Amino acid sequence: MVGKNCFAIASDRRLGVQLQTVATDFQRVFKIHDKLYIGLSGLATDVQTLYQRLVFRHKLYQLREERDMKPQTFASLVSALLYEKRFGPYFCQPVIAGLGEDNEPFICTMDCIGAKELAKDFVVSGTASESLYGACESMYKPNMEPEELFETVSQALQASVDRDCLSGWGGYVLVVTPTEIQERG
Amino acid sequence: MSRRYDSRTTIFSPEGRLYQVEYAMEAIGNAGSALAVLAADGVVLVGEKKVTSKLLQTSRSAEKMYKIDSHLACAVAGIMSDANILINTARLHAQRYALSYQEPIPVEQLVQSLCDTKQGYTQFGGLRPFGVSFLFAGWDKHHGFQLYMSDPSGNYSGWKAAAVGANSQAAQSMLKQDYRDGLTREEAVALALKVLSKTMDSTSLTAEKLELAEVFLQPGTGEVQYQVCSPEAMGKLLAKSGLSQPAPEA
Numbered sequence: 201m202v203g204k205n206c207f208a209i210a211s212d213r214r215l216g217v218q219l220q221t222v223a224t225d226f227q228r229v230f231k232i233h234d235k236l237y238i239g240l241s242g243l244a245t246d247v248q249t250l251y252q253r254l255v256f257r258h259k260l261y262q263l264r265e266e267r268d269m270k271p272q273t274f275a276s277l278v279s280a281l282l283y284e285k286r287f288g289p290y291f292c293q294p295v296i297a298g299l300g301e302d303n304e305p306f307i308c309t310m311d312c313i314g315a316k317e318l319a320k321d322f323v324v325s326g327t328a329s330e331s332l333y334g335a336c337e338s339m340y341k342p343n344m345e346p347e348e349l350f351e352t353v354s355q356a357l358q359a360s361v362d363r364d365c366l367s368g369w370g371g372y373v374l375v376v377t378p379t380e381i382q383e384r385g
Numbered sequence: 386m387s388r389r390y391d392s393r394t395t396i397f398s399p400e401g402r403l404y405q406v407e408y409a410m411e412a413i414g415n416a417g418s419a420l421a422v423l424a425a426d427g428v429v430l431v432g433e434k435k436v437t438s439k440l441l442q443t444s445r446s447a448e449k450m451y452k453i454d455s456h457l458a459c460a461v462a463g464i465m466s467d468a469n470i471l472i473n474t475a476r477l478h479a480q481r482y483a484l485s486y487q488e489p490i491p492v493e494q495l496v497q498s499l500c501d502t503k504q505g506y507t508q509f510g511g512l513r514p515f516g517v518s519f520l521f522a523g524w525d526k527h528h529g530f531q532l533y534m535s536d537p538s539g540n541y542s543g544w545k546a547a548a549v550g551a552n553s554q555a556a557q558s559m560l561k562q563d564y565r566d567g568l569t570r571e572e573a574v575a576l577a578l579k580v581l582s583k584t585m586d587s588t589s590l591t592a593e594k595l596e597l598a599e600v601f602l603q604p605g606t607g608e609v610q611y612q613v614c615s616p617e618a619m620g621k622l623l624a625k626s627g628l629s630q631p632a633p634e635a
């Protein structure tokens with residue numbers, strides 16, 4: 201979700217196999233660099249593999265270009281990577297959030313074969329995505345400060361995952377401003 | 386006499402030498418020197434920039450030092466274009482290892498793989514060897530800080546202090562005299578600068594002619610850091626060690 205010169209990215213912590221909960225500390229939100237984060241929902245193995253492949257590509261980019269990737273560029277990279285597997289896709293839906301040039305917040309999501317969807321307010325993915333759309337739509341306000349953004353995102357996350365039996369077992373919220381990063385489990 | 390045996394890499398001479406490889410090392414002997422010193426808490430890399438013209442566009446990127454991964458760097462002496470290819474190969478190899486094993490590549494393994502590539506060009510394919518010598522500096526959890534030197538033949542070995550490029554023999558013998566075990570990074574920097582100033586062709590050391598980089602563990606987080614010295618810091622270091630004055634007339 202986008203706020204005033206900041207963004208928040210959040211996920212639940214459950215890892216399950218249909219009705220069985222296997223872990224309650226599963227990491228779904230990953231850091232690419234200080235001002236760029238990606239959240240991946242879907243099949244756990246694809247979440248981890250996709251993240252590792254993205255780190256590979258980003259590290260080489262950093263070494264060759266001697267700078268961090270811009271969020272828009274990174275989103276294009278993710279989209280291309282997903283489309284490579286068009287006929288045998290990664291079962292993953294990414295949510296990308298970052299601060300671009302001049303610390304302008306950038307968010308986008310895509311489907312599992314790389315169709316980008318840019319948004320100015322919020323993006324969601326996962327089994328509770330329909331509830332999340334509803335909760336975010338009603339709770340979102342433009343230009344929220346980091347503390348208010350944090351509250352809004354937490355409330356939206358809790359409200360939606362509580363109504364979804366496959367989501368929950370803890371939450372993780374990250375708020376990123378140009379000067380600091382706030383994590384809350 | 387032995388001229389007949391030097392045009393192809395893939396044959397030995399009657400004396401049992403590979404001329405192309407030796408000629409490659411000759412090419413490196415004409416390039417700017419690079420020195421490295423292993424300290425107890427890090428590795429110091431120093432390089433001499435051969436071409437300093439006012440017209441040169443000073444970009445951010447270094448000419449002699451390259452980062453290969455977050456825990457590994459190298460200094461280069463020889464043909465720059467050959468070096469670029471090998472450095473790219475090294476970077477890819479390091480990342481592929483990290484992707485497969487989810488841990489940083491051990492320094493020796495990276496050096497070995499790069500040397501295997503270089504060796505290939507001395508045995509088959511009919512292509513000339515790479516005209517580059519490397520000084521690899523890095524840290525891994527198995528052996529801590531390490532320094533390796535490799536040459537066009539594909540040979541490599543671990544060193545406590547090493548020099549490649551122009552006047553490397555002189556630099557190496559000077560390092561042998563003055564090196565002691567258990568140096569700190571600061572002492573290693575001072576030693577490297579002192580040796581380089583004595584073996585460099587030019588009369589005075591200025592910040593534009595040198596590049597300095599260090600590989601060390603960040604005090605707070607314990608993460609490996611590769612840091613290139615900025616020109617201002619370089620100037621201060623030279624002034625501190627009293628090396629920025631031109632050499633006295635004989």
